Amino acid sequence: MTEQIYKTDALIAEDIDAYLETHQHKTMLRFITCGSVDDGKSTLIGRLLYDSKMIFEDQLAALESDSKKMGTQGQEIDFALLVDGLAAEREQGITIDVAYRFFATEKRKFIVADTPGHEQYTRNMVTGASTADLAVILIDARKGVLTQTRRHSYLAHLLGIKHLVLAVNKMDLVNYDQQVFDDIVAEYRAFAGTIGIEDFVAIPISGFKGDNITGPSGKTPWYQGPVLLPYLESVEVNNTLNQQKPFRMPVQWVNRPNLDFRGFSGLIATGSVKPGDEIRVLPSGKTSTIGRIVTYEGDREQAFAGETVTLTLTDEIDCSRGQVITHAKAPLEVADQFESTIVWMDEEELLPGRAYWMKIGTQTVSATVAHPKYQVNVNTMEHLAAKTLDLNAIGIANITTDREIPFEAYAENRDLGGFILIDKVTNRTVAAGMIHFALRRAHNIHWQAVDISREDHALMKNQKPAVLWMTGLSGSGKSTIANIVEKKLARMNRHTFLLDGDNVRHGLNKDLGFTDADRVENIRRVGEVAKLMTDAGLIVITAFISPFREERDMVRGMMASGEFVEVFVDTPLEVAEERDVKGLYAKARAGDLKNFTGIDSPYEAPESAEIRIDTTAMTPEEAADLIIAKLIP
């Protein structure tokens, strides 16, 4: 234990009021520790807690008994056991999730995100890094710079962490040899430069023995640099940096206690604000002036990034949750297409084209991710071709939102450039993303105004455009019914076009296979084609298995209201399989055909189709008549 802590104890005992006065002015630093399984990460954190007196007698007693039972340090205290939380993990001897630890010194309160070094847990490290000001990268002095070291450094840099500490640990096991330390630092420096890390601080330590943790160690007289804890106490926290940027506050909640008060509550992301400031609300672009800054303690003269406030405006303009209040002269960009880095965090892989919820700032919108431009191998930083992203994969991809959203590049503003993707069915958080920039297209492409409108096209054909979307199992009778419907409509002088699954796959979609991701893209393209055809005034009939509810809903969302008619061709699996017109079920059962809907790939039946055809109860002719009767009453 160091001198510094004794001093604190004395102050507490003698003058608690003075101590409290000091403590209330402490700042806060959030950092992550990353290292491989045996780099001594948990031991280091345990050591920091112990040295800063965060461990109580009863915990220490439990720790001593645990150390004897399952410790890895013989009869000595195993600090790692303090930190490895959940019962299941303790049995396995590894940490598997993000755990948060707390300790304080005279100058600072610290929050440590303890993140695991396992290959399969990129997700956890990214999570821990997202709120960190600083990263401590641990290296085992005996092993040097490992693949994991590169990965951790890359991820810390990717998440925008400005301060990096390279803690070369277990120096006690290499006899505190300067050469070992210098070689490791040189190797790391060479690597760091290649991924854009400009600066880092390297410290030789022993978490186990306590060298260079709280004070300079007598074992490393050759080392003159900063010692770990004092360095953590002095490094500049970056929230004041945010305060010097233009004002932005995402609106979290509209505060309306009565008819006379309407305030906009939020946490100021960047900049500062005071009454009288001219502001602009995005994406609407409406302008007004700040009236009051309301807080529980009374109105404020000024408020800064990092603070939560309620603002009133001098005009009654439209402003709601998800919109961003900005300085009028420094507004945000607004766009609906972005290039971004995406870290995939779910067992179920990314389906390009599928609609996910995207939460960014306080706004949640629907968004689709295109096929990745490439995936990054986090061990070698190589760019790999990728059709999708699976668990723990990191890729660069374009993302399209269903409306324009205010944003900033992640590098500029974590609050308005970082987002999560949420699966619409399972509600799981499936990915984290960081916006690089808006695609030029979003700024510059305007819809070409055409003289002959879609209404004109429809009028000329004397009909109302529509998409009759047949969905059902293979062999359910979709194509048969679709053909009869088209013939009947042709006889009624209607202009139609039939898009058939097999035919489209011979041309437009011949580059697509039958994985879930390809199926989604298949349907997306068909949807776009069908939409263009309705713009031309046609009645489009489609016959695709289209097994996923979300994709059918995505196509529904593309069409004008009322123009999408979902027709569920409902044939039980056993009936379709017995018919087996194309012999496909037999092949699938034999294992010769993979991802076959109904056999080893799911079919999600429509829950509220406009029309349901029970093919066991009616003939294709009767089915066609029923559909036409609904379409043209």
Next chain:
Amino acid sequence: MRLPLIASGQTNQFGKEHMTTKTLTHLQRLEAEAIHIMREVVAEAENPVMLYSVGKDSAVMLHLAKKAFYPSPPPFPLLHVDTTWKFQDMYKLRDKAANDAGMDLIVHHNPEAVSRGINPFDHGALHTDMWKTEGLKQALDQYNFDAAFGGARRDEEKSRAKERVFSFRSANHRWDPKNQRPELWRLYNARKAKGESVRVFPLSNWTELDIWQYIHLEGIEIVPLYFAQERPTVERDGLTIMVDDDRMPLKDGEEPVMKSIRFRTLGCYPLTGAVQSTAETLPEVIQEMLLTTTSERQGRAIDHDQAASMEKKKQEGYF
């Protein structure tokens, strides 16, 4: 919190008269984080509620709620899952605090525990399970609450250290530590299916010292039991228990003794151990806390049951 501004002399192009920066203290950052979390819940949940246990953490949470929504009153009720065995002083403050905040207070008693006369003397662990764990589930189901604020902190106990701020619960209230949603930046995913719920912990990143310091700075009213006073006590199983009312059966030869005691944590009085103390003011309490050598939860009988007991209880639906 109105702490002195630490201002720099710089100006920027957005107004020369502005101070450009203000260094936020750790308590200001923790306060802002908690307020942000509470507003997210209110914006995204259909029917939130705040669990209120009358302890110091609940007091801080309620105070933050008043700040978060001011000038509106907090737009959700308080729920006290009562065991009928709390200290009398706790019941007094509970009713007053709800009234002062202008919030509805729902008090739930597990009817089965009432009818079977479940008590801490005869029923041991069953007491906590029936009154608290089952009682909480009943209340959440009965009122269809889909989000419940709790005052738990990550520094309290190891299994809490890994729990998310938004902790997702299945339709039968179970917590699955292996299947938690990643939580990044300030983005909380509050989406859930019908019947499922989230428990939300706005004080996740606070420590015991932060709580005390904040109570001190903000002048938050807490139960007098936190301050030392002469109180009638008996010694049982290594804990100093306060004889709070005449429901407490005394064993042969047991005679309540007056001692100057206070409590570091409050629960059911027969299960809550006191510490001998002369700390009568907040600074004295904080002083004792800082110089003490045992952790806060030691005064609670519940954690001593078995190794990893808290994690198991949480999986079953305990807060």
